[in-house]
Amino acid sequence: MGFPIFSSDTVFLFKVDMDIENNKSYKPDWTPDNHGDEFAIRIVKGVENRPENLRQKSFKRKEFTTEELVNGVLEGNRILLAKTITLIESTSQNHQLRAKEVLTQLLPHSGKSLRIGISGVPGAGKSTLIEALGVYLINLGHKVAVLTIDPSSSISKGSILGDKTRMEKLSKDENCFIRPSPSSGTLGGVARKTRESITACEAAGYNIILIETVGVGQSETTVRSMVDFFLLVLISGGGDELQGMKKGVMEICDAILINKADGENKRKALMAKAEFSSALHYLYPSTEGWESKAYTASAITGEGIEELWTEMLKFEEITKTSGVFERRRRLQNIEWVEFMIKDYLFDSFFGNKQISAQFTELKEKLLNGEILPSAAFDLLKETYFKLK
Numbered sequence: 001m002g003f004p005i006f007s008s009d010t011v012f013l014f015k016v017d018m019d020i021e022n023n024k025s026y027k028p029d030w031t032p033d034n035h036g037d038e039f040a041i042r043i044v045k046g047v048e049n050r051p052e053n054l055r056q057k058s059f060k061r062k063e064f065t066t067e068e069l070v071n072g073v074l075e076g077n078r079i080l081l082a083k084t085i086t087l088i089e090s091t092s093q094n095h096q097l098r099a100k101e102v103l104t105q106l107l108p109h110s111g112k113s114l115r116i117g118i119s120g121v122p123g124a125g126k127s128t129l130i131e132a133l134g135v136y137l138i139n140l141g142h143k144v145a146v147l148t149i150d151p152s153s154s155i156s157k158g159s160i161l162g163d164k165t166r167m168e169k170l171s172k173d174e175n176c177f178i179r180p181s182p183s184s185g186t187l188g189g190v191a192r193k194t195r196e197s198i199t200a201c202e203a204a205g206y207n208i209i210l211i212e213t214v215g216v217g218q219s220e221t222t223v224r225s226m227v228d229f230f231l232l233v234l235i236s237g238g239g240d241e242l243q244g245m246k247k248g249v250m251e252i253c254d255a256i257l258i259n260k261a262d263g264e265n266k267r268k269a270l271m272a273k274a275e276f277s278s279a280l281h282y283l284y285p286s287t288e289g290w291e292s293k294a295y296t297a298s299a300i301t302g303e304g305i306e307e308l309w310t311e312m313l314k315f316e317e318i319t320k321t322s323g324v325f326e327r328r329r330r331l332q333n334i335e336w337v338e339f340m341i342k343d344y345l346f347d348s349f350f351g352n353k354q355i356s357a358q359f360t361e362l363k364e365k366l367l368n369g370e371i372l373p374s375a376a377f378d379l380l381k382e383t384y385f386k387l388k
């Protein structure tokens with residue numbers, strides 16, 4: 001049995017023969033690395049040059065113009081939205097300029113969404129919840145975009161959020177757009193790209209933006225600074241729920257959801273809800289005029305999802321009426337500029353070869369206790385300003 005496989009400029013004929021016993025002397029042109037005895041496929045290298053009539057136009061990468069991207073996004077074309085976000089995420093200066101042109105034209109069409117941040121430790125059930133909530137919202141007629149901020153991808157180049165098959169039902173729905181976290185850059189840089197991606201998604205007609213992050217380090221405050229409503233997803237542990245819970249995170253959330261409130265776990269989840277509700281009651285509210293409360297839900301059975309959404313709608317109505325919603329968005333724009341400045345300065349400082357060489361030397365001295373941290377900082381600062 002033989003069948004052709006087309007690559008960009010070569011046609012390979014892969015010849016498959018399950019009966020290798022009779023042909024022991026046969027040596028394949030190629031075998032996979034680490035193949036075992038079960039490998040029963042012979043591969044014969046095929047024609048080197050692909051015939052003209054087999055060349056496929058679709059392999060050529062098309063560069064879209066700014067106008068094509070803007071119109072495509074405004075028409076809700078998901079492929080062009082994805083291409084626009086790729087431009088936003090690109091580190092090439094040329095792409096950055098193009099992204100800016102596209103975003104400038106999209107900006108007047110953005111802003112009309114409810115931006116919801118969802119955070120929690122790995123395993124709390126965030127992606128299962130986003131799938132359940134997303135499908136529920138789409139059935140109500142909404143268009144849902146899911147963006148993720150994965151701090152692990154910028155710190156360790158690994159990924160806590162991205163390396164599993166997630167949100168399968170949701171990702172197949174045409175009213176949903178899912179984009180994983182940009183895979184490189186500082187948290188500030190990743191956050192800038194996500195903010196710009198929000199603008200693009202809104203211009204494409206997505207009226208609910210879900211931004212997922214894991215509860216480590218600075219990522220929660222970063223997400224808080226770009227959303228209207230911030231939800232913390234927890235699971236009950238059966239013991240003293242508040243133990244080990246960072247007060248700071250509770251202070252920035254608009255609701256706590258105790259997930260996995262199903263089966264035998266339900267009772268414990270309800271107890272945790274009561275405990276968190278009373279703790280939240282004594283904290284300064286995250287959003288003026290809104291009392292943050294704890295809720296229970298099961299992302300698997302769907303119980304509690306409707307109630308959660310009703311609370312989010314109530315939040316939107318109350319804060320829009322009081323003006324808090326709009327005021328927060330304006331303040332977030334100021335914060336956004338501050339983020340960009342910090343990110344720029346960080347890059348300009350550590351991106352400088354002289355500074356990084358000097359810092360390497362100073363680190364050695366710091367480790368040996370030969371210099372004070374403030375003195376090391378002064379030296380680096382001096383070098384930096386001399387360079388400017």
Ligand code: GDP
Binds near residue numbers: 120299
């Ligand atoms: P994430 O790391 O926070 O995104 O968590 P996942 O959504 O991947 O869920 C982690 C595990 O918890 C998976 O095995 C889910 O099936 C399970 N899970 C998520 N939500 C629920 C729930 O509401 N009830 C139960 N029983 N299991 C859940």
